[in-house]
Amino acid sequence: FVAIHPRSGNILGGTPVVITLKSSRIREDYDISCIFDQLEVPGEYISDKEAYCISPPSVKPGHVQFTFKLSSGSGEIFRNKVFQRFTYRDLDDTVAIDVLTKDDGLLISNKDIVDIKWTKDLIPNRNPEDYTVAITMAWYDFSVIPEQVRQFTVKKELPNTGEARRFLFELPTKSSPFPQSESVIPIIFEVSAAVPRFGVAKQRSSLFYLKNPKSGESFQQECQNWYSSQDEDEINEVFNSLPPCAPTENQARLPNTRLRRSRILRATESPRAYFRQYWNFFHSNNLTCYGANGLAHCCYDPSGNLKIGPPSGGHLHIEQEREFDRLRRDVIPYIYCCKDRQFDNCEKYYERRPSDDGSDFDPPPPAIVFGDPHLVTLDGHKYTFNGKGEYIIVETRDNSFTLQARMEEALDKDGSPAGATIFTAVVAKEEDSVTVQIQLLESQLVAVVNGEIYRSESEVFGNVAIQWKEPNIYSAQFFKFFLFQVRF
Numbered sequence: 357f358v359a360i361h362p363r364s365g366n367i368l369g370g371t372p373v374v375i376t377l378k379s380s381r382i383r384e385d386y387d388i389s390c391i392f393d394q395l396e397v398p399g400e401y402i403s404d405k406e407a408y409c410i411s412p413p414s415v416k417p418g419h420v421q422f423t424f425k426l427s428s429g430s431g432e433i434f435r436n437k438v439f440q441r442f443t444y445r446d447l448d449d450t451v452a453i454d455v456l457t458k459d460d461g462l463l464i465s466n467k468d469i470v471d472i473k474w475t476k477d478l479i480p481n482r483n484p485e486d487y488t489v490a491i492t493m494a495w496y497d498f499s500v501i502p503e504q505v506r507q508f509t510v511k512k513e514l515p516n517t518g519e520a521r522r523f524l525f526e527l528p529t530k531s532s533p534f535p536q537s538e539s540v541i542p543i544i545f546e547v548s549a550a551v552p553r554f555g556v557a558k559q560r561s562s563l564f565y566l567k568n569p570k571s572g573e574s575f576q577q578e579c580q581n582w583y584s585s586q587d588e589d590e591i592n593e594v595f596n597s598l599p600p601c602a603p604t605e606n607q608a609r610l611p612n613t614r615l616r617r618s619r620i621l622r623a624t625e626s627p628r629a630y631f632r633q634y635w636n637f638f639h640s641n642n643l644t645c646y647g648a649n650g651l652a653h654c655c656y657d658p659s660g661n662l663k664i665g666p667p668s669g670g671h672l673h674i675e676q677e678r679e680f681d682r683l684r685r686d687v688i689p690y691i692y693c694c695k696d697r698q699f700d701n702c703e704k705y706y707e708r709r710p711s712d713d714g715s716d717f718d719p720p721p722p723a724i725v726f727g728d729p730h731l732v733t734l735d736g737h738k739y740t741f742n743g744k745g746e747y748i749i750v751e752t753r754d755n756s757f758t759l760q761a762r763m764e765e766a767l768d769k770d771g772s773p774a775g776a777t778i779f780t781a782v783v784a785k786e787e788d789s790v791t792v793q794i795q796l797l798e799s800q801l802v803a804v805v806n807g808e809i810y811r812s813e814s815e816v817f818g819n820v821a822i823q824w825k826e827p828n829i830y831s832a833q834f835f836k837f838f839l840f841q842v843r844f
Contacts, residue, residue: 357422358436364443368494368505369413370548372480373442375424380404381434393420400554402481410555415445427526437610453536455545463635463695464543465567474547475651476518487549491520494544495566498684499534507546512724516549527569538773539571539753540688562634563683565691577697579704580692582689585694588707595672598647600716601654603662608646608654612720612735613644615654622828638690640668649676649811655713664711666702667694671709721752728766728776742777749782750838758840782842784815786834790817794830801828801844805837 357378365371373390381404388399390409401408407424414420420660422442426434453474457464464470472491476484491511497504508528514520528608534541545561547550566591573581599614608615622712639645639655642661647653647670655670657664663669693705724732730740734750743763749758766774781795803810803824805817814823821833828844 358438358440360422360424360432360440360442363441364445365411365531366558366560367414367444367446368544368558368560369415370556370560372408372478372548372557373411373422374402374406374408374480375399375537377405382426385428386433389425390685391421391425392654393421394789396425398554399424399527400408400481400551410482410551410557411442411444412833417444417446418441427508453545453547453561455561456635462564462633463540463691464525464564464565466525469522469524470525472520472561474518474546474559478516478547478549478559479551484516484518489515489516489547489549490514491523492546492548492722494546494560494696495534495681496680497682498538499790506533508707519804530669534566534568534570535569536568536572537615538576539568539573541566542683542693545796546619559805565688567754573694576699576701578683579689579693579696579701582692583701584705585706589654590674591708592677592712594714595710596674598653598712600718601646601662601670601712601714602717602719604712605644605646605656605660606663607717607719608656610720612715614648616649617632618645618647637695638668643668645670647673651682654714657758662714664713666706669711671706673709684726724763725749725779728774729763744777750784757784759836759840761840782840784832784834784838784840786838788817788818789820792817792832796834796844799844801830801842803830803832 359376361374361376362371375390381406382401384401386401388401388407388409390399391397391604392412394415395412397409397412399407401407405833407834409688419441420443422440424436425432425433426438453472456471458469466672474489478484478489479487490509491514492507492509494505494507496735497506510525511520532816543564543566545564546558547560548556548558549712550556600611602608602615607613610618635643637724639652643655643657645652645655653670653673655668673682673686675685690705690709694700694702720734721732721736723734728740728742730738732738733796744761748758750757751763754757760783761779763777764780766773766778767778783791783793785791790806795802795804803822805820805822810822810824811835814821816822819834823831823833825831829841830843831839833839
């Protein structure tokens with residue numbers, strides 16, 4: 357038995373992966389190694405059941421086969437036979453350090469003062485005070501094809517205290533590593549510790565954007581150049597291929613809209629400083645965003661209303677797949693046009709990367725149950741089920757909403773069995789809401805809320821609105837997004 361932790365890491369490598377065996381097999385004099393797909397790297401002894409390796413870089417995100425191997429002078433001693441998988445993740449999925457800028461933003465200039473915080477335990481089984489760290493910067497070079505990630509060291513041999521307060525971010529004065537053709541450079545801060553013979557353990561920030569001091573172009577000119585170069589046919593083609601935005605966030609969360617919530621959480625939902633910085637920089641007012649690929653295509657304010665246009669509304673992303681291309685074609689132009697402190701050209705950006713106004717949204721059809729009984733699911737599948745008992749009809753994956761139903765045998769007018777079943781009661785609850793039950797009682801529908809019969813035509817119980825309409829129709833609207841209606 358072999359277990360690994362963590363099971364994922366950054367595509368740039370540098371993740372210490374601890375291997376744990378069920379039985380005592382490891383010795384200090386063994387040659388320890390790990391194989392990430394086809395690339396073998398050396399490992400280090402921790403105990404007779406544990407060792408670790410540092411993950412090498414990968415050319416792309418995704419799963420690779422992981423193999424742990426023990427050898428000695430006489431040959432191979434052990435290799436795990438059960439398949440293990442290690443996952444290389446995109447850059448923003450593996451944030452480990454926080455970088456706090458002077459204005460809590462993502463745009464950094466030369467000689468800015470920043471605070472950098474990291475976890476001191478970079479190397480397994482080592483006292484953090486026994487080794488120093490280096491602060492390096494990885495940056496995207498778009499001046500070459502294919503684009504490359506390059507690095508240079510900002511500061512060496514810092515005490516491993518877990519933070520560097522009021523750190524002066526200073527670039528080389530004589531020989532800049534950046535091409536003059538790029539006015540904004542996407543960068544990642546790294547805190548690293550070298551492990552002799554075994555590699556370099558690293559923790560990384562998420563993406564920041566550096567104003568290139570060697571560039572001769574202003575943001576205003578860069579925005580104009582980009583604006584003039586855009587292909588309107590391509591813009592319309594991509595825009596029309598995406599699912600339309602829903603007018604409200606509740607509708608965006610409905611099944612079958614093809615909209616997924618952005619993978620960048622709102623600041624209030626994450627302890628990491630980066631998420632606060634991200635939303636303040638790209639989407640102010642604490643928005644929640646959705647898109648076909650989790651991109652910020654449809655953004656909603658705290659009241660759940662769709663935000664349209666500059667500076668913080670959702671917008672088209674021409675590049676839906678490759679992160680490198682999305683930075684170059686969508687993100688950096690936003691910075692040129694919308695983050696220039698002298699000239700506001702954000703309207704130009706939204707002309708070429710428009711918001712969706714929600715007018716083409718067509719709500720997905722509801723699930724329906726009728727007859728003896730026939731069912732139509734949320735995805736349109738139709739079937740008949742003559743069950744008898746109590747069943748879960750709808751349940752969300754996160755258990756935030758559940759709707760159950762009771763099915764009983766139907767009776768003919770003379771009281772004899774009809775050979776079919778019908779729904780006689782439904783009950784629903786959403787997270788902290790009241791429990792709402794609608795049941796058939798002596799040929800009449802009755803609503804029961806938290807065990808008490810509901811008698812008025814319209815009433816709100818906490819976060820559920822219940823309505824009765826003649827002759828025999830009840831509906832319950834749960835404020836987050838579910839609505840169900842019962843007719844008899």
